[in-house]
Amino acid sequence: MNARQRSHGDSRGQDLARAVGALGVVYGDIGTSPLYALRECFHGSHAVAPTPDNVLGVVSLLFWSLMIVVTIKYVGIILRADNRGEGGILALTALSIRGLRRGARQRWWLVAIGIFGAALFYGDGMITPAISVLSAVEGLEVAAPFLEPYVVPTTVTILIALFLVQYHGTARVGAWFGPVMLFWFATLAVLGIGGLFSAPAILGAVNPAYAVAFFAENHWHGFFVLGAVFLVMTGSEALYADMGHFGRRPIRLAWLTLVMPSLLLNYFGQGALLLNDPAAAESPFYLLAPSWALYPMVGLATLATVIASQAVISGVFSLTRQAIQLGYTPRVGVVHTSAQAIGQIYIPAANTALLVGVVMLVLGFQSSSNLASAYGVAVAATMVSTTALASVVAYRRWHWGAWVVGLVFLPLVLIDAAFLSANATKFLEGGWFPMLVGAVIFTLMTTWQRGREILSRRLREASISLPALIERLEEGSAGRVSGTAVFLTSSPEGVPHTLLHNLKHNKVLHERVILLTVLNEDVPRIPPEERTTAEALGNGFYRVTARFGFIEDPDVPAALAACQGACRVGLDVADTTFFLGRETLIPTPRPGMAIWREKLFVAMSRNASRAMDFFRIPTDRVIELGTQVEL
Numbered sequence: 001m002n003a004r005q006r007s008h009g010d011s012r013g014q015d016l017a018r019a020v021g022a023l024g025v026v027y028g029d030i031g032t033s034p035l036y037a038l039r040e041c042f043h044g045s046h047a048v049a050p051t052p053d054n055v056l057g058v059v060s061l062l063f064w065s066l067m068i069v070v071t072i073k074y075v076g077i078i079l080r081a082d083n084r085g086e087g088g089i090l091a092l093t094a095l096s097i098r099g100l101r102r103g104a105r106q107r108w109w110l111v112a113i114g115i116f117g118a119a120l121f122y123g124d125g126m127i128t129p130a131i132s133v134l135s136a137v138e139g140l141e142v143a144a145p146f147l148e149p150y151v152v153p154t155t156v157t158i159l160i161a162l163f164l165v166q167y168h169g170t171a172r173v174g175a176w177f178g179p180v181m182l183f184w185f186a187t188l189a190v191l192g193i194g195g196l197f198s199a200p201a202i203l204g205a206v207n208p209a210y211a212v213a214f215f216a217e218n219h220w221h222g223f224f225v226l227g228a229v230f231l232v233m234t235g236s237e238a239l240y241a242d243m244g245h246f247g248r249r250p251i252r253l254a255w256l257t258l259v260m261p262s263l264l265l266n267y268f269g270q271g272a273l274l275l276n277d278p279a280a281a282e283s284p285f286y287l288l289a290p291s292w293a294l295y296p297m298v299g300l301a302t303l304a305t306v307i308a309s310q311a312v313i314s315g316v317f318s319l320t321r322q323a324i325q326l327g328y329t330p331r332v333g334v335v336h337t338s339a340q341a342i343g344q345i346y347i348p349a350a351n352t353a354l355l356v357g358v359v360m361l362v363l364g365f366q367s368s369s370n371l372a373s374a375y376g377v378a379v380a381a382t383m384v385s386t387t388a389l390a391s392v393v394a395y396r397r398w399h400w401g402a403w404v405v406g407l408v409f410l411p412l413v414l415i416d417a418a419f420l421s422a423n424a425t426k427f428l429e430g431g432w433f434p435m436l437v438g439a440v441i442f443t444l445m446t447t448w449q450r451g452r453e454i455l456s457r458r459l460r461e462a463s464i465s466l467p468a469l470i471e472r473l474e475e476g477s478a479g480r481v482s483g484t485a486v487f488l489t490s491s492p493e494g495v496p497h498t499l500l501h502n503l504k505h506n507k508v509l510h511e512r513v514i515l516l517t518v519l520n521e522d523v524p525r526i527p528p529e530e531r532t533t534a535e536a537l538g539n540g541f542y543r544v545t546a547r548f549g550f551i552e553d554p555d556v557p558a559a560l561a562a563c564q565g566a567c568r569v570g571l572d573v574a575d576t577t578f579f580l581g582r583e584t585l586i587p588t589p590r591p592g593m594a595i596w597r598e599k600l601f602v603a604m605s606r607n608a609s610r611a612m613d614f615f616r617i618p619t620d621r622v623i624e625l626g627t628q629v630e631l
Contacts, residue, residue, distance in 0.1 A: 018250035019257075023185065024177025026242045026251055027259045028308030029128055029235025030070070031181060034188060034266045035135040035285050035301060038062065040228035040372045042274065042281035046425070048218055048225055050278035057214025057222075059205035059271040061229045063264065069383075069419075073412050074239045075255050078386065079248045081393045086524035086551060087243030089117040089386055090322045094522030094550065096392040110392060112446070115328060117385030118319060119441035120378040121237065123434025125316040126357035127375050128234065129309035133158055135368035136305040139298035142286045155362050162306055163355040166313065167335065167346050177307050184304045185262040187297075191288045192262070195269025202272040226422030230376045232267070235308070237382060241315050244524065244551070316354060317347045318551075325520045325550040327452060328445045330608035334553065357437070365430060374430030376423035378438050384416045444604065447593070451601030451631070454592040455583065456490050458629050463494035466515075470539045473509065480540070484576040485510035486560070488611065492517045492545060498581045501625045510577065515543045518554055518615065525549040532563035556615040578617050582626045590631065598631045 023031070041058045042050045048058070083091040093114025100107040134155045140147040196202065204210065215222045239251055270284040280287045289297045323329040335346040365371045391409040394400045400408075423431060489496035496515060503509065515537075526547045534544045546559035557573050585605055587598035612622045 015247075015250045015253055018246045019254040020178040020182060022178070022242070022246045022251050022254045023181035023259070024307050025311045025314065026238050026246065027185075027235070027254060028177070028181060028304065028311040029132070029238055030233065031185060031188075031235075031259060031263070032132050032136070032301070032305050032308045033232050033234045034263065034270065035305070036131065036368050036372060037228070037231035037234075038267060038270045038274075038284055039281065040231055040369065041225055042284075043369065046221070046224040046227060047281075048221060050274045050281045052275055053210075053217060054214065055271050055274045056202065056205045056210045057217075058225065058229065059202060059267060060208060060210040061214065061226070062232050062267050063206055064208055064211060065229055065232055066260065066263065068412075068415060069233055070236050070239070071255070071260065073387070074236050075252055077394075077408070077412075078240050078390050079243060079251065080398075081240075081390050082243060082248065083522075084524050085244055085247070088241040088319060088322065089114055089121065089237070089382065089389070090319065090326060090328075090550070091244075091524065092240075092386065092389045092393065093118075094326065095397065096389045098522060099396070110389065111449075113385050113388055115445050115449075116438070116442055117382045117389075118323065118328075119445060120382045120385075120434065120438035121319060122316060122441050123378040123437035124237075124375075124382070125312050125354060126361060126437065127371060127378075127434055128312045129159060129162070129305075129354075130155075130358045130361040130365075131368050131371040131375055132305035132308050133162075133302065134362055134371065136298065136301035138368055139283075139286045139294065139301060142283050142294060152362060152366060156359055158302065158306065159309070159358055159362065160355065162309060163313070163351055163358075166351050167348070177310070180303060181307060182258075184300060185258055187300065188266040189262040192265030192267070192269030195272040195288050196265070197272075199272035199275040202268050202275055205268070205271065223418075223422055224425050226419055227376050227426050228372065230380060230419045230423060231372060232263075233383075234375070234379070235312075237379070237386065238311060238315060240386070241318070242311075313351070313354060316350055317345050320347050320350045321345060322550045323445065325548065325552070325554075326522065327520060328449055330448055330604050331611070331614045333609050333613070361433070370430065373426045374433050377420070377427060377431035378434035380416065380420035380423045381435075381438075384413065384420055387412050387416050444600070447597045447600050448604055450593055451598070451604075452490075454631055455585070455629060458631065459497055459583075460491055460494055462497060463491075464500070466493075466495050466537060466541070466543075469495050469499075470537070470541060473539055479508045480511050481508050482575075483510045484512045484514065484572070485579060486514045486516050486556075486576060487579045488516050488518065488556075488581070488615070490517065492519075492543065496579075496581070497627055498579045498625045501627060502579060505625075510540075512540045513542070514560070515541065516556065516560070517543075517545050518556065518559075519545060519547045520554075521547050521549055523549050524551045526552065528562065532559050534563055554615050556617055558616070573618065573621060576621060578612070578622045580611050580617075580622055580624050582624045584626060584628045586628060586630045588630045592631060601631070 038058070041047060048054045079087070081092055081095060083095045093111060096110050097107045137151050137155045137158070140151060218225070239255070243251060269288055273280050273284050273288050286294060286297060320329065320332070321334055324331055332347060332349045335348070361371060361374070365374065387409060391405050394409070395402065395405045427435070487496040487499045499513070526549050530547065532544060532546050534542055536542055544560065544563060546556065548554045585602045587595055587602060589595060593601070612619055
């Protein structure tokens with residue numbers, strides 16, 4: 001075997017190992033949808049009777065939804081839109097606006113679509129753990145009806161325990177996720193094959209004519225059932241969002257070789273069960289298993305749904321960090337739970353908010369059927385946003401012709417819109433909850449983004465030019481002391497207001513002054529050799545720019561130390577003082593934002609984590625200078 005063959009073999013081995021790992025993180029959510037998806041079509045709020053024609057029609061819809069939306073759109077197309085290896089709707093947004101100037105209307109609309117989709121993901125992040133774990137524990141009712149009163153308390157206990165252990169991170173238990181889900185998918189396939197033997201005629205559902213006939217027979221009622229059919233695609237966004245952790249090839253490999261076949265076999269098996277016994281519509285997943293296996297299946301399903309919930313929670317943490325780095329949310333505490341894996345983080349504020357929301361959902365809705373009514377609206381809207389942004393990327397980045405983009409994406413948008421419309425009928429039944437969560441978070445994110453723009457503008461208005469300041473210093477208007485002063489500033493131009501305040505009150509400057517601007521770029525990572533740039537401005541002044549990607553944690557001392565050789569600035573932290581500004585913001589009726597949004601921005605600013613913690617600056621080397629700014 002030559003070196004090339006060995007390399008190819010090693011690559012295939014790595015892809016296989018990553019594919020197994022992806023089973024738990026990427027496919028945990030969609031992998032547990034057989035617990036409730038088909039059941040809701042025949043036992044939910046908009047259920048149809050489990051007649052043979054309806055069963056064949058619904059299973060056909062399930063089959064083609066997985067084929068078109070998941071396999072073709074996400075696995076085949078969306079996964080191509082990698083932002084230097086990273087995925088997710090914010091990474092896609094950054095990719096779609098790259099090259100567009102700030103202030104351009106097209107850029108504003110694309111960012112708004114991306115933020116809207118990201119905000120709705122938080123609503124999904126609350127519903128998914130609730131509906132997944134609740135649907136698994138409800139298997140106790142099938143095995144022993146007298147246990148029904150204990151379903152909700154057991155579910156709440158499991159969820160609280162899940163969120164309480166988040167601060168430990170998933171590094172220790174992550175290795176178990178893949179093998180457990182591998183066994184789960186194998187179980188799904190075996191149960192499905194067993195059901196198929198009872199009614200092989202269900203395989204005819206691969207014919208899309210059954211789906212068409214279903215709508216022809218049920219009319220608008222059939223359209224409403226699409227809201228339940230949509231449940232088979234829970235977690236589709238995870239295929240794209242977690243691409244940076246596993247890579248495109250392993251995710252595709254896992255889907256095409258194991259996940260998709262197992263899901264289809266199980267759905268077809270459940271459909272075969274309903275052809276033989278329509279009364280099984282109450283719980284087709286658990287009734288597909290032999291009676292002796294009910295309790296083990298409840299245990300395995302609960303474990304699988306906990307893993308699926310962990311994947312969603314981790315996704316919320318990752319999305320929050322991306323939003324912070326891209327300037328869409330205030331700084332919050334981020335705890336790294338693994339020294340090896342950069343993606344394994346814990347965000348206490350997000351964890352607490354999710355826990356409260358999830359427990360409220362379980363206590364408020366009481367059953368997975370009720371929660372199914374709340375699920376779908378937000379996720380379908382997120383899918384529409386993803387498809388729209390991907391079409392822009394295909395046109396601007398992949399250089400597809402306009403007619404090719406229309407030919408490929410128009411049908412996908414219409415399908416997404418159909419699912420969104422069908423789920424919108426569930427708005428009053430619970431769909432309002434994730435939409436309300438999304439609307440609140442969208443308002444917070446856009447307010448923060450706009451507020452930071454206005455604040456930067458106000459600070460620039462009060463600034464003076466650097467040449468004018470240097471000219472005054474050369475006239476001896478201020479004394480110089482030994483050491484280095486670093487003034488953080490959001491603008492790469494002008495003089496930071498902290499420097500002006502230091503001159504005004506202390507009447508001195510350090511012999512070396514570094515004006516540091518930290519830029520968060522719309523790419524995942526910045527190569528070390530491109531991290532910092534420096535420019536000597538004369539009279540002991542340097543302007544340094546440190547750049548970080550949206551999945552990196554800014555480390556200012558490390559960036560300046562790296563600049564020591566590359567930029568010849570040199571830095572001894574022990575002899576350096578960092579000057580940070582602490583602005584007291586005052587809402588005013590000046591043009592910019594509505595007064596209520598200015599007050600909201602002020603409240604968000606007060607609750608943001610300290611800059612010295614976020615930028616990893618030693619607290620004993622920091623001086624904070626306050627100033628009032630009228631918005």
